[in-house]
Amino acid sequence: MTQEVKEIFGSASGGPGTPPAPAALAAKVRTLTPSMTRSMQRVAEAVAGDPAGCAALTVTGLAELTGTSEATVVRTARILGYPGYRDLRLALAGLAAQQQSGRAPAITTDIAVDDPIADVVAKLAYDEQQTLADTAAGLDTVQLAAAVAAAATARRIDVYGVGASGLVAQDLVQKLLRIGLIAHAHSDPHLAVTNAVQLKAGDVAIAITHSGATGDVIEPLRVAFERGATTVAITGRPDSSVTQYADHVLTTSTARESELRPAAMSSRTSQLLVVDCLFVGVAQRTYETAAPALASSYEALAHRHRGRT
Amino acid sequence: MTQEVKEIFGSASGGPGTPPAPAALAAKVRTLTPSMTRSMQRVAEAVAGDPAGCAALTVTGLAELTGTSEATVVRTARILGYPGYRDLRLALAGLAAQQQSGRAPAITTDIAVDDPIADVVAKLAYDEQQTLADTAAGLDTVQLAAAVAAAATARRIDVYGVGASGLVAQDLVQKLLRIGLIAHAHSDPHLAVTNAVQLKAGDVAIAITHSGATGDVIEPLRVAFERGATTVAITGRPDSSVTQYADHVLTTSTARESELRPAAMSSRTSQLLVVDCLFVGVAQRTYETAAPALASSYEALAHRHRGRT
DNA sequence: GTCACGTATGAAAGATATTTTCGGCTCGGT
DNA sequence: ACCGAGCCGAAAATATCTTTCATACGTGAC
Numbered sequence: 001m002t003q004e005v006k007e008i009f010g011s012a013s014g015g016p017g018t019p020p021a022p023a024a025l026a027a028k029v030r031t032l033t034p035s036m037t038r039s040m041q042r043v044a045e046a047v048a049g050d051p052a053g054c055a056a057l058t059v060t061g062l063a064e065l066t067g068t069s070e071a072t073v074v075r076t077a078r079i080l081g082y083p084g085y086r087d088l089r090l091a092l093a094g095l096a097a098q099q100q101s102g103r104a105p106a107i108t109t110d111i112a113v114d115d116p117i118a119d120v121v122a123k124l125a126y127d128e129q130q131t132l133a134d135t136a137a138g139l140d141t142v143q144l145a146a147a148v149a150a151a152a153t154a155r156r157i158d159v160y161g162v163g164a165s166g167l168v169a170q171d172l173v174q175k176l177l178r179i180g181l182i183a184h185a186h187s188d189p190h191l192a193v194t195n196a197v198q199l200k201a202g203d204v205a206i207a208i209t210h211s212g213a214t215g216d217v218i219e220p221l222r223v224a225f226e227r228g229a230t231t232v233a234i235t236g237r238p239d240s241s242v243t244q245y246a247d248h249v250l251t252t253s254t255a256r257e258s259e260l261r262p263a264a265m266s267s268r269t270s271q272l273l274v275v276d277c278l279f280v281g282v283a284q285r286t287y288e289t290a291a292p293a294l295a296s297s298y299e300a301l302a303h304r305h306r307g308r309t
Numbered sequence: 310m311t312q313e314v315k316e317i318f319g320s321a322s323g324g325p326g327t328p329p330a331p332a333a334l335a336a337k338v339r340t341l342t343p344s345m346t347r348s349m350q351r352v353a354e355a356v357a358g359d360p361a362g363c364a365a366l367t368v369t370g371l372a373e374l375t376g377t378s379e380a381t382v383v384r385t386a387r388i389l390g391y392p393g394y395r396d397l398r399l400a401l402a403g404l405a406a407q408q409q410s411g412r413a414p415a416i417t418t419d420i421a422v423d424d425p426i427a428d429v430v431a432k433l434a435y436d437e438q439q440t441l442a443d444t445a446a447g448l449d450t451v452q453l454a455a456a457v458a459a460a461a462t463a464r465r466i467d468v469y470g471v472g473a474s475g476l477v478a479q480d481l482v483q484k485l486l487r488i489g490l491i492a493h494a495h496s497d498p499h500l501a502v503t504n505a506v507q508l509k510a511g512d513v514a515i516a517i518t519h520s521g522a523t524g525d526v527i528e529p530l531r532v533a534f535e536r537g538a539t540t541v542a543i544t545g546r547p548d549s550s551v552t553q554y555a556d557h558v559l560t561t562s563t564a565r566e567s568e569l570r571p572a573a574m575s576s577r578t579s580q581l582l583v584v585d586c587l588f589v590g591v592a593q594r595t596y597e598t599a600a601p602a603l604a605s606s607y608e609a610l611a612h613r614h615r616g617r618t
Numbered sequence: 619g620t621c622a623c624g625t626a627t628g629a630a631a632g633a634t635a636t637t638t639t640c641g642g643c644t645c646g647g648t
Numbered sequence: 649a650c651c652g653a654g655c656c657g658a659a660a661a662t663a664t665c666t667t668t669c670a671t672a673c674g675t676g677a678c
Contacts, residue, residue, distance in 0.1 A: 037626055055399060059665060069628040074666060085665065086635085090364060093399040094406030111589060113596050117457065118450045120593070121586050125445035128582060129438045136434035141427045148426065164483060167476045171577070174473060265585055268480070272581075273437060276574055277430050280420060284429070287422050346655060368636055378657040383637060394636065395664090 025051070025095050027134035027253045028080050034254075035239045036079060039068045043076040047088070052096035059085045127255060128269045134253035135270040139277065147206075147248045148281035150230040151176075154204040157183040158224065160192050160217045161208035164264040165271060168234075169208050172275040179283050180293035192220035201228040208275075209233075210252065210267040212240025221245045234274050236267055250274050334360070334404050337389055345388060348377040352385040356397070361405035368394045437578045443562035444579040448586070456515075456557045457590035459539040460485075463513040466492040467533065469501050469526045470517035473573040474580060477543075478517050481584040487606045488592050488599035501529035510537040517584075518542075519561065519576035521549025530554045543583050545576055559583050 029048040033041055043066045047054050054062055059070045062085075066073070077088035111123050151157055157176060161169030166187040176183035186192035199205060205224030209217045212235035225231045225245035233246035236254045243249045252270035283290045338357040342350055352375045356363050363371055371394075372379045386397035420432050460466055466485060470478030475496040485492035495501035508514060514533030518526045521544035534540045534554035542555035545563040552558050561579035592599045 039627065058663085060663095063628090070665075071628060071667080072626090075627095090399065090402040093402040094409075097403030097407050113593050115593070117454045117586070117590055120589050121445050121448055121450065121453070124585050124589065125441045125582060128585075129441050132434045132438050132441075136430050139430055141430065144430070145426045164480065167480050167483075171473065171476050174476075175573070264484070269578075269581070272578070273434060276433050276437075277426075280429050280433060281426055284420075284422050284424070348656065367634085369634095372657090379636075380638080380657060381655090384656095 024134070024137035025080070025091055027138040030134070030254045031138065031236060031238065031251060032079055034237065036076070039066075039072045040076045040079060042066045043068060043073055044080070047076070047092065051092045051099065055089055055092035055096050124265075127266065131253055131255050131266040131269045132273055134255070135273050138251055138253055139274065140249075140251065143248045143250055144274075144277060144281065147204075147232045147250060147278060148285060150232070150248070151181075151204050151206075151278065152282045152285035153202075154230070155182070155202050156199070157181060157204045157206065158192075158195055158199065158220075159183065159185045159206045159208065160220045161185070162187050162189070162214060162216050164268050165208040165210060165214075165217070168268060168271040168275055169206075171272065172206070172279060175275075175279045176282070178294055178297045179279075179286060179290035181282070181286070186220065189216035189219065192216070193223055196220040196223035196229075197227065199224045199227045199229040201230075203227075203229040204232065205229045206232045206234065207242055207246070208235075208271055209242055210236045210254075210264070210271070212237035212242040214242075218242050218245065234271055236270070250278075334389070334400055341388055345385070348375070348381045349385045349388060351375045352377060352382050353389070356385075356389075356401065360401045360408065364398055364401035364405050433574075436575065440562055440575040440578045441582055444582050447560055447562055448583065449558075449560065452557045452559055453583075453586060453590065456513075456541045456559060456587060457594060459541070459557070460490075460513050460515075460587065461591045461594035462511075463539070464491070464511050465508070466490060466513045466515065467501075467504055467508065467529075467538075468492065468494045468515045468517065469529045470494070471496050471498070471523060471525050473577050474517040474519060474523075474526070477577060477580040477584055478515075480581065481515070481517075481588060484588045485591065487603055488595060489602035490591070490595070495529065498525035498528065501525070502532055505529040505532035505538075506536065508533045508536045508538040510539075512536075512538040513541065514538045515541040515543065516551055516555070517544075517580055518551055519545045519563075519573070519580070521546035521551040523551075527551045527554065543580055545579070559587070 026048055029044045033044055036044060043062065046062065046066050054065075057065065059073050063070045063073050074085050077085045080088060082088040082091065111120055115123070157173075159169040159173055161167075166185070169185040169187070173183040173185040184195065186195060196205060203224070205221055207217045207221040212233070218241055221231055221233065221242060222245045225247075230248075231246050232248045232250065233242045234250045234252060235242050236252045238249055238251045252267060252274055255266035255270075283294075335357050338353045342353055345353060352371065355371065355375050363374075366374060368379045368382050372382050375382070383394050386392075386394045389397060391397040391400065420429055424432070466482075468478040468482055470476075475494070478494040478496070482492040482494040493504065495504060505514060512533070514530055516526045516530040521542070527550055530540055530542065530551060531554045534556075539557075540555045541557045541559065542551045543559045543561060544551055545561045547558055547560045561576060561583055563576070563579075592603075
């Protein structure tokens with residue numbers, strides 16, 4: 001009867017209505033691994049390491065392979081956003097097929113102290129490309145669309161971010177200002193809270209934090225949330241504290257980091273892509289006013305550029 | 310009995326000792342359809358017509374959809390060379406994923422006002438990836454190595470940038486500070502010049518400007534150049550004014566821009582990659598001091614992060 | 619150190635999905 | 649019209665997946 005229409009509880013375990021991911025799986029594993037238990041991590045690792053192989057296994061087989069139980073495998077599948085193992089397995093098969101037909105597995109080695117500079121360039125470029133692909137694959141377009149809609153009609157937009165994320169916040173604000181919106185970036189926690197108090201329904205507050213646990217950023221978002229503003233969190237940890245106060249969560253990808261390649265680098269790349277998407281989305285929806293505003297901002301800058309040599 | 314044997318033979322004729330087909334499924338359906346019974350043909354047709362949709366169905370679902378029974382679905386799967394429906398379904402999911410990713414090249418077009426948000430994400434990600442590849446390919450490693458060498462041993466590093474490039478300048482400085490170097494970012498043209506006057510041989514000045522014609526950035530670089538500091542220009546125009554005063558020029562890529570995708574976006578991506586390369590290069594050369602400095606900066610930030618939810 | 623608490627984990631029961639069995643049915647030939 | 653060969657689907661049998669529940673583990677408090 002209704003067996004076909006499985007009652008899809010909004011993935012009660014964790015994130016909001018996330019649709020099953022096709023190719024975003026590798027990214028999801030990295031993003032969510034930190035919030036997993038040890039046994040689950042073993043399963044996630046196996047799955048990420050050999051999608052094709054795991055797709056050939058039943059729950060029991062995968063449980064044995066990873067030295068865990070069926071229950072743990074199912075739990076892992078849930079964490080990754082699937083209704084159960086069956087669907088994870090399907091996605092796995094898809095991923096395997098993509099890898100098969102797709103590109104060769106490229107340079108995955110870390111940057112070493114004695115790498116020649118040319119290798120550094122190649123590795124960094126590759127890593128950042130990977131980060132972009134992962135982010136795009138893992139971005140929840142429903143959440144994004146909601147955030148865009150809110151921002152496009154907002155009376156005012158406040159963006160919070162400290163450290164590297166602070167620069168991303170400024171980048172977003174710069175662009176929003178260019179299309180004639182009212183936006184502010186706050187890196188000072190005190191001023192951020194002071195300003196957040198002024199927000200009300202119809203305003204938008206955006207918090208940017210990779211860890212999702214940066215108190216200096218969570219606090220103003222909480223205040224904005226309580227004041228009735230629409231709140232958005234851009235974070236690499238969709239299960240972190242910051243999401244408590246976020247109406248919409250945009251997840252950035254978490255790439256492996258190494259000593260010479262701080263996490264800040266890839267999280268920044270990822271955050272910027274999200275922010276760009278947000279911006280373009282808003283620009284689309286406010287096109288009537290955005291286009292002329294952009295044009296005049298170019299014009300205004302022209303005289304600050306000297307002619308060529 | 311004989312019926313069973315027949316079925317096995319049928320499958321054998323379709324593909325002698327063939328392992329489950331990955332993407333050749335559509336072809337197999339065509340090849341084997343004539344040798345199928347009517348009900349099976351209906352199933353095969355459905356499967357070939359909508360792999361993604363069928364992959365989402367259980368054996369019962371597919372049977373209902375095609376107006377047949379579970380047994381027929383299983384028989385069809387056998388004919389197609391799979392041990393059972395489960396495996397056919399897996400292959401179907403793989404095929405769907407391939408088709409999905411295969412139609413990616415369509416994103417070479419500009420972003421339009423009415424593009425759905427998912428397309429925006431895909432296009433932006435693709436464009437930025439392209440930008441990274443271009444930048445990496447066009448980066449002169451000799452110049453980069455020279456800039457790295459100068460920065461690694463500099464008494465002090467000043468970075469100039471205004472507007473979007475100003476954020477890149479700050480990003481670089483943030484990272485250099487983290488590995489214990491003395492670095493400053495200047496967005497205020499007056500202060501930039503004031504500081505540039507203090508520079509001397511052994512210092513490094515870096516100007517970041519996409520157009521290469523931003524007077525506010527060229528001016529301090531000129532001053533630094535005349536004071537004997539080693540000067541570096543990061544620009545998208547290697548023939549522009551700024552390079553007059555640059556000992557080393559690092560070229561960023563210039564991507565096409567469109568109304569909804571300001572040049573600032575891709576130039577920023579490109580500049581950040583260059584800056585990252587510069588940073589990692591410097592970190593390599595100052596590894597002895599950089600590594601512990603990085604470690605302690607992480608530690609210092611730890612207490613600003615609350616625990617998880 | 620030890621105690622209490624919350625959490626993670628796997629064994630087994632319970633629910634679904636897939637495969638097999640088996641008897642009815644259609645359809646072509648005579 | 650009759651006969652038989654093979655197609656077909658309902659339902660039983662099996663495999664697979666999911667849920668439940670009791671235990672063990674780790675963690676923090678005292």
